Amino acid sequence: MGAGHTHPMYVHGHSPVHHLAPEVKIAVSVLFTIVVVATPRELLPAFGAYAVIVAVLAVLARIPAGWLARRSLIELPFVATAVLLPFFAAGPRTDVLGLSVAVEGLWAGWNILVKGTLGVLIALLLAGTTPARDVLVGLDRLRTPQAITQIALFMLRYLDVLADEARRMRIARLSRLDDPRFLWQLRGFAAGLGTLFLRAFERGERVFLAMRSRGYTGRLPAALHEGSVATARQWAVGAAVPALAVMVLLTDRFLV
């Protein structure tokens, strides 16, 4: 239990980005992503500038480039199919390296590729510098309704419990010579799902009772994390990132 599954994406560190209050980082990520998505796909220099901003943030956060690359690879299959679009779109065609591709498809593929990748990188920077629980604290401070943060808190807690119970049940099964191969496991897996669910629930229910016993009323007490509340300065620093992105967008759109 509690073997640390709740921070699978967190890169431990003490960079300025790590120390930024979570609510600032969430707001910045959301705004920055919106600016990226709102950028017309023809403004190539703007996307270059966004990539530079992301790179600078990654360096500031001391997130290794290798980690970012590996993590974004997980998303690759979903974005990479965009590469096929030029071959399948209708409309005027052009020749690239001797292949006939649709101009429109080329742009469409590029659009998905660049916005998808930038979006993933921004989200990875947030996740890499902010433990999951702090993201919830940030959401709470951004006035997210308590019902949502409470469900999210329990969800993260239960992910541990589920993984833990699943591991124990699997070990119990393997020690009785169950075949561990995937398709052979499906039957036992499906049959065990309901049991897993109940076991996890009853364990989690005890956790909840223990929390209630110590006066829990639906939100983590603010006193536990008052050290990290965003200062006006942090908000100002954070706001600079989307502001910079907007400036890039406007400059590119109207001046170039």
Added chain:
Amino acid sequence: MHISNGIIGGPVSLAYGVVAVGLLVLCLGRARQDLNDRLAPMAGLVAAFIFAVQMLNFPVLPGVSGHLLGGALAAALVGPWVGALCVSVVLIVQALVFADGGISALGLNISNMALLGTAVGYLVLVGLLKLLPRTAAGVGLAVFLASIVSVVLASQGFVLQFVLGGEVPLTIGYGQISATMAGVHALIGIGEGLIAAVTVTTVAKVRPDLVYALRGARLERPATGGVPTRVFVLGGLAVAAVLAGGASYLASGSPDGLDATTLEGCTVDADGVITGGSCIAQRAADHELGGSFLADYGIKGIDNATGLAGLIGVALTFAIGLAIFWSVRRRRHADTGSAASEPTPVAVPAEK
């Protein structure tokens, strides 16, 4: 069915975001009455469970993934209001903490999976529970069918968004996109239906108080001479297969109107409106295989063979997905422990 950033145009994403926020506020209001001591940890577990099953995913369209959705399961266990919140929480955490699904596409994703999926799942479930006996088999079948319908309709939610917000002249029309999504998701729905049915019936047997859709009622013992579990499960699968074939057939039956608008050549909007695509995965596969049958599917579009071709294409996509899932699973099976202690009487055939 996570949509990445940049698939659907900005104005449509924004509009869906506004609608999603509005409906979530409504859910919050209703959920406040439901979210008592018992339901709060249950909601967390349902969210965690859905989070876990959504981890098995594969690409369906460019920038759009296919996976189990969990709306009907959530509706059965915690009700429609809290259920919609649970799925929303999963999507929010995935977007912020796991970089899964675009941050700017959250409104779109929440609308399809959390709101549409859960609402449809709940309505179908409540309707079926009125018709079917309240035995383990009856509840299981109701949850199973509700899952399939909910997943397929949620996939059509994406198609609507794509029609509204992604305009690119493709050789393939919206009808085929709709058919592909419906077909793939009918298969996903079968898998999800099995998982949801097994889970809900187990919980209903041991702790009926935890199943919202039963409203505290205990399960009835099946009347003597009732349908044996195996027959019930096989029957359910047959229904699902009919649905899977039928859904893609129907979906592609009359897409002329949509096709016509597409082919009329949309102008490219200066704002860089986004595309998705056709059933790339299948077409890519058919490209490599050089199979004329499936190629026909793409070019001719609407004819009588579409339902069948759709089904084959869907099966192919699903096989690819399963293969990926399998290999990933093999590599990681040490830590993603799947589990069962004793086989329960519910026999669940392996889905392939």
Added chain:
Amino acid sequence: MTALLLDDVRYAYPDGHQALHGVSLGIAPGERVALLGPNGAGKTTLVLHLNGILPASGLTGSSGTVSVGDRTVDPKDRPGLAEIRRRVGLVFQDPDDQLFLPTVAEDVAFGPANLGLRGAELAARVDEALAAVGMSDVKDRAPHHLSLGQRRRVAVATVLAMRPDLLVMDEPSSNLDPQARRELAEIVLGLDVTLLMVTHDLPYALQLCARSVILDDGRIVADGPTRELLADADLLARHRLELPYGFAVPVS
């Protein structure tokens, strides 16, 4: 004046199982009482009644009253429940059910922070509680990296930090190695609280509690000095309780 008073508490689980068949019990301030009973006797169910977690409001099949000091538990009275939960500190059997925050210090601070404490006062409370169980040096470590004995002591600290009037421990000695078991006993003996300890570890009850109550099948079947109850071999045998092999109740 009683620290805890139960009057004819009955409880049935939602699945229909009747767990408590009318339990009445009084504990005086400063008293240390062991609640003995076999597995499935209803001990844990009873414990959950002590701070109002059971019965859930609106549930049928339960009756009776539980009073802590001058207050009666009422599931519908939320502010009242908060006060009850401050007064009754529950230490769960499995410390993993209790500890859920990333560091020991945060977990110990969770309870008092819920009471509204903050800043220096909160920090002082945390230090005091950890010192009381001898765990000050693991303050900044992750609970799941500690040994079971250490985790159980931290779990006690999480409750002590709320300065409870009544400390309730569920199976405190289970699965502990002999040394950890003894250390925990020494800590408990050093605390100045009213204690209700649920256990089937009879020597532990003898060491820590002058008085014992035997609960079986949802009923209190014996109540008296621990030494006398443990000396009554027939009574123990009737209720599936046994002294460990080779153990004899020491004659004082």
